[in-house]
Amino acid sequence: MQVEKRVSELVEEKIADRPDLFLVDVKMLPNNKLIIHVDGDQGISIQDCVAISRHVGFHLEEENAIETAYNLEVSSPGVGEPLRLLRQYAKNIGRELGLKLASGDKKEGKLVEVNENAITIEEQIKEKGKKVQLVSSQIALNDITETKVLISFK
Structure with a gap:
C-alpha cells in the first residue's frame, strides 16, 4: 500500500538523526487506523512518539x-507483539x-546470543528422575515463524 510506504519514509526521515531509534512496522488497518511501531535500543519515550506523530501527521x-x-x-x-x-x-x-518454529515445534528459553543468522537460547530441560539441565540451542532465524518475549509475574 502506498500510504504505508510513504509513512515509512516519513518516519525514517524523522529519526534519521537518532541512531538509537528504529522503525518496526507501519500498518493501515481497514478501519482507517494508521499504526506506527517505533522502538529504540534503550526503548522509546513518549516525547519521541509525539514528535514522530506530529511529523507524519x-x-x-x-x-x-x-x-x-x-x-x-x-x-x-506492545509486550504481546512478536519480534520482527x-x-x-x-x-x-x-x-x-x-519461539514457534517452521517445523511446528515450540521452544522456550533465555536469549543469550544473537547474530545475523541465528539466535542462541538456554532451555531448561527436565528429564524424568534427573535434575533440570540448561541446554544451549542455536536456532537459525529462518527456522523461526514467531518469537515473543515471555513475561514472568513470579
Whole structure:
C-alpha cells in the first residue's frame, strides 16, 4: 500500500538523526487506523512518539495522502507483539522467549546470543528422575515463524 510506504519514509526521515531509534512496522488497518511501531535500543519515550506523530501527521495532511478521516497511533510494539527485527532480538538478550518454529515445534528459553543468522537460547530441560539441565540451542532465524518475549509475574 502506498500510504504505508510513504509513512515509512516519513518516519525514517524523522529519526534519521537518532541512531538509537528504529522503525518496526507501519500498518493501515481497514478501519482507517494508521499504526506506527517505533522502538529504540534503550526503548522509546513518549516525547519521541509525539514528535514522530506530529511529523507524519503534518506531512500526510500537507500531501493529502489519505482521502478519508483516520486515526494515527505511534507507539513502541506492545509486550504481546512478536519480534520482527534483529535489533529487537538484540535488545532482549537475557529475557525469556517463546519461539514457534517452521517445523511446528515450540521452544522456550533465555536469549543469550544473537547474530545475523541465528539466535542462541538456554532451555531448561527436565528429564524424568534427573535434575533440570540448561541446554544451549542455536536456532537459525529462518527456522523461526514467531518469537515473543515471555513475561514472568513470579
